[in-house]
Amino acid sequence: MEVPYTVKNRPDTGLYNAKIGIWLFLASEVMLFGALFSSYILLRVTAQEGEWPTELLNVPIGTVNTIVLILSSVTVVMAWASLKLNNFKKFKLYQGLTVVCALIFVLIKSYEYRDKFTHHDVVLTDGMRVDGHLVEETDEYIILSHPLEYPAEKGIGYRPTAIKLADEEAKAHGDGHHHAEDRKIMLADIEKRTTWGPWANTYFAIYFTLTGLHALHVIGGALVMAYFWGPGSRMWKKNPEQFANRIEVSGLFWHFVDLVWIFLFPILYLL
Amino acid sequence: MDSTEAKEHHDAGHGHDHHDPGFMRKYIFSTDHKIIGIQYGLTSLLFMLVGFFLIAVMRWSIAFPGEPLPVIGTILNTFMSGMTSPVLDPNTNELIGYAISNDLYNSFGAMHGTIMVFLAVVPLAFAAFGNYVVPLQIGAIDMAFPRLNMASYHLFLLGGLVMLGSFFIPGGPAQAGWTSYSPLATSIPTDGQLYWLIAMVMIITSSLLGAVNFIATIIQLRAPGMTWMRLPFFCWAQFVTAFLLLLAFPPLEVGALLQLMDRVAGTSFYLPTGLAITSMQDVSGGGSPLLYQHLFWFLGHPEVYVLILPAMGVVSEIIANNTRKPIWGYRSLVYSTLVLGFLSFIVWAHHMYLTGMGTKISTFFQTTTMIISIPSVIILTCLFISLWGGSIRFNTPMLFALAFLPMFGIGGLTGLPLGFNYSDIHLHDTYYVIGHFHYVVAPGTIFALIAGIYFWYPKMTGRYMSEFWGKVHFWCSFVFMNLTFQPMFAQGMAGMLRRMADGGAGYSVANNPDAIGGLADHLVKLNGNITFAAYALGLSQIPFIINLFYSIFKGKKAESDNPWQSTTLEWQTPTPPPHGNFTTPPKVYSGPYEYSVPGSAQDYIPQNQKA
Amino acid sequence: MSGHGPEEIKKAMKKYLMVFGILIVGTIVTVLASYIHFDSFALTVGLALLIATVKASFVALYFMHLIDERKSIYLVLGFTTFFFAGLMILTIWASGDKPLYSVMP
Numbered sequence: 001m002e003v004p005y006t007v008k009n010r011p012d013t014g015l016y017n018a019k020i021g022i023w024l025f026l027a028s029e030v031m032l033f034g035a036l037f038s039s040y041i042l043l044r045v046t047a048q049e050g051e052w053p054t055e056l057l058n059v060p061i062g063t064v065n066t067i068v069l070i071l072s073s074v075t076v077v078m079a080w081a082s083l084k085l086n087n088f089k090k091f092k093l094y095q096g097l098t099v100v101c102a103l104i105f106v107l108i109k110s111y112e113y114r115d116k117f118t119h120h121d122v123v124l125t126d127g128m129r130v131d132g133h134l135v136e137e138t139d140e141y142i143i144l145s146h147p148l149e150y151p152a153e154k155g156i157g158y159r160p161t162a163i164k165l166a167d168e169e170a171k172a173h174g175d176g177h178h179h180a181e182d183r184k185i186m187l188a189d190i191e192k193r194t195t196w197g198p199w200a201n202t203y204f205a206i207y208f209t210l211t212g213l214h215a216l217h218v219i220g221g222a223l224v225m226a227y228f229w230g231p232g233s234r235m236w237k238k239n240p241e242q243f244a245n246r247i248e249v250s251g252l253f254w255h256f257v258d259l260v261w262i263f264l265f266p267i268l269y270l271l
Numbered sequence: 272m273d274s275t276e277a278k279e280h281h282d283a284g285h286g287h288d289h290h291d292p293g294f295m296r297k298y299i300f301s302t303d304h305k306i307i308g309i310q311y312g313l314t315s316l317l318f319m320l321v322g323f324f325l326i327a328v329m330r331w332s333i334a335f336p337g338e339p340l341p342v343i344g345t346i347l348n349t350f351m352s353g354m355t356s357p358v359l360d361p362n363t364n365e366l367i368g369y370a371i372s373n374d375l376y377n378s379f380g381a382m383h384g385t386i387m388v389f390l391a392v393v394p395l396a397f398a399a400f401g402n403y404v405v406p407l408q409i410g411a412i413d414m415a416f417p418r419l420n421m422a423s424y425h426l427f428l429l430g431g432l433v434m435l436g437s438f439f440i441p442g443g444p445a446q447a448g449w450t451s452y453s454p455l456a457t458s459i460p461t462d463g464q465l466y467w468l469i470a471m472v473m474i475i476t477s478s479l480l481g482a483v484n485f486i487a488t489i490i491q492l493r494a495p496g497m498t499w500m501r502l503p504f505f506c507w508a509q510f511v512t513a514f515l516l517l518l519a520f521p522p523l524e525v526g527a528l529l530q531l532m533d534r535v536a537g538t539s540f541y542l543p544t545g546l547a548i549t550s551m552q553d554v555s556g557g558g559s560p561l562l563y564q565h566l567f568w569f570l571g572h573p574e575v576y577v578l579i580l581p582a583m584g585v586v587s588e589i590i591a592n593n594t595r596k597p598i599w600g601y602r603s604l605v606y607s608t609l610v611l612g613f614l615s616f617i618v619w620a621h622h623m624y625l626t627g628m629g630t631k632i633s634t635f636f637q638t639t640t641m642i643i644s645i646p647s648v649i650i651l652t653c654l655f656i657s658l659w660g661g662s663i664r665f666n667t668p669m670l671f672a673l674a675f676l677p678m679f680g681i682g683g684l685t686g687l688p689l690g691f692n693y694s695d696i697h698l699h700d701t702y703y704v705i706g707h708f709h710y711v712v713a714p715g716t717i718f719a720l721i722a723g724i725y726f727w728y729p730k731m732t733g734r735y736m737s738e739f740w741g742k743v744h745f746w747c748s749f750v751f752m753n754l755t756f757q758p759m760f761a762q763g764m765a766g767m768l769r770r771m772a773d774g775g776a777g778y779s780v781a782n783n784p785d786a787i788g789g790l791a792d793h794l795v796k797l798n799g800n801i802t803f804a805a806y807a808l809g810l811s812q813i814p815f816i817i818n819l820f821y822s823i824f825k826g827k828k829a830e831s832d833n834p835w836q837s838t839t840l841e842w843q844t845p846t847p848p849p850h851g852n853f854t855t856p857p858k859v860y861s862g863p864y865e866y867s868v869p870g871s872a873q874d875y876i877p878q879n880q881k882a
Numbered sequence: 883m884s885g886h887g888p889e890e891i892k893k894a895m896k897k898y899l900m901v902f903g904i905l906i907v908g909t910i911v912t913v914l915a916s917y918i919h920f921d922s923f924a925l926t927v928g929l930a931l932l933i934a935t936v937k938a939s940f941v942a943l944y945f946m947h948l949i950d951e952r953k954s955i956y957l958v959l960g961f962t963t964f965f966f967a968g969l970m971i972l973t974i975w976a977s978g979d980k981p982l983y984s985v986m987p
Contacts, residue, residue: 034966035522199537270916629979
């Protein structure tokens, strides 16, 4: 005896079991990410004046990632439609593309993370604050490339203004964009030092947590879809309808992952 | 005719016909909802014992602060070294025994709450009873996702083992209360908090998957003819409970995740700028301790309705059956439960009245809290009125179910002064709160669940539990339950605070004769009464435990598959129900409580009986 | 759900590609809009969230087939949205509403 309505719809609800199951699960995921978004808003609204940074994330890279995920959403629904049209080869193609897009997203995200973890932020004893990429580190000094310098008391929220001022100064000298030279800082002159990780401030804390949890969902979803592309696709021969349902259900999860990113991108990168 | 009968028999018995799954598949890694229900039931009852042991130790410290705990103290010292306080004879300097240290008291307090709520009562009420009874009552062969069901149980077990394991690590288990507020929880240097957070994530995930299963099952797998308004009220209660778990748990998962990040990744989600403990903390600051409280109580409040709704469902089934008449106000019960579930999401900050919230938002939460008492009262009233004109059978399950009504009444009514923000200023964090919530959960929910165990036992085992020992269990538990928790209201109203390892001795008039507003002697003395009542309550459970196991072998055999002559579908199966539950797929023709229908041959009409 | 015959699926595939186009356009609009500086921060946030909501709606209605879906799914999502809004709004309100004589900022 098998549990009914795993493949065929139950007449009065019009649903098969896994479909209502996945929507219920997605409802709980809405609450999960919703709680994180609410935390983001609370932390930003209650942050001290000048302590909430903006324009720290690379918008072009984020845009590329957004487009990659949207593309993967299209390919996964095309994969399901291909199955409904009995075209198993097309399904393999689209499902494979989806997994590739997911991998690209994770790779780009890892690059972004590494970029932040190697970005150092020091407060000097003379009250100035310098941040930049770590080029070299010894027992006596560090060298930061593309450094930005501004008074520490202004807070990290001052950075966009500092960049604008530096650009204007560079234009006045006829240089175009400012590209300051590598800056060598003696360790003895450093009062406080951190890297741009979740420990640096609450903006980074919520950024890494939000994108990290999202990335875990991307990886999880990619694993499921890779399984259905590979060994799981054997079910197509035995029970094609149930297999199509599984692709639809896992596709729904994947679309949700895309949905979350559609909100994450403007909130974290643009606002 | 013969061949179809034979085929039906073959179908029903196919479980042990052509594949014997072996012990592991049948009892450990089973996907059958009945086995999983029993797994949850036994595991949660074990955790309840652990939770009780913890409070028994704590009550010793409250009533006899600083005094060595005989036998147990030495055992605790062996397994949790460093957390007990050696007590030396003042004259000879010899070791008399080991007393409870403040750290141990705090650990046990945090774990008592955590284990009782998340590992004992909720799994028993929702997962154990729900898994066993709901598929049977709706006429299904199993849950919608049996393998997911099995995964849920094992994840729950794993989380529980991690919680238990935290007792044996250096520094002991979590110490910051079952609520685990930051910054305290974040700054305690031992690892117990970490284990707590990891275990909570596992337990929450298990609950979420279980909730998905329940809702999908009730929506999709009702037998033909089982319309929504023909569902037994127990199924409605479980349905709403599942929604509460589904939508309210994720924010706590986020809360726990952020606290985990604070501990492990150095973030400052909950740590404010300028935080100094013994020295200025080397963190980025900028966080909000209140954020944690919002995330915690967003679950915390729906959680208490998770604790009570299944119990109300069990009580309804037992009352209908033992009054031989339908539950009064079935529709009111259903709509009240739906409204209750909905409102429970917007009352949470009544647990946060003392955090410095403004008057506007306090008033908002006070208003919604008052409104939510209305459906609760409607439910209780319907159950009370159901007794009117009934032919009441006073068997053991009915005694516990009847006692639930006034006990939950006391618990609910004592919640009202806590719901008003003005009176809560005086009562918050006092023993009044402890009295209130224990009345709702202990002689409330737990009595209902015990009633359920006595009630459904004949269906699970084919035998009754002993009526005599059941009545002994009932009367002793009822008396000692009230003796334990009733005095706490008086203590709380006089201002005695919670979570004091010395039972308030440090604030007592006896130790501070010149202070104003010290704790009066008679209130401190009540600690001893409460402790002894609690120990007697514990002893009262011994006949129950023996009864539970002994009756499997020696209990009076049930006369039929439906010994209580019940209308609902779980009684219209073989005993115990086989793999697949029903001999023939059931069709439903009538409502859930067709008792004493005028003109019918028997005083009950099973739901699957043609008119 | 509406019919799954080959013609309907082919029509649906055309719709999917159209939605893909709309989403790409929406992404570009979002990025370009972020370069416009409004005086009111509320307006900036409102516009960003509006565009995001429109994009999300297209994904939900067409890729996730919500537009064909049954009432029960809408009910679940409706309640979820309400509770999410409650969590967000009440938490922010709580942090802003202070008692009359508070020393907190």
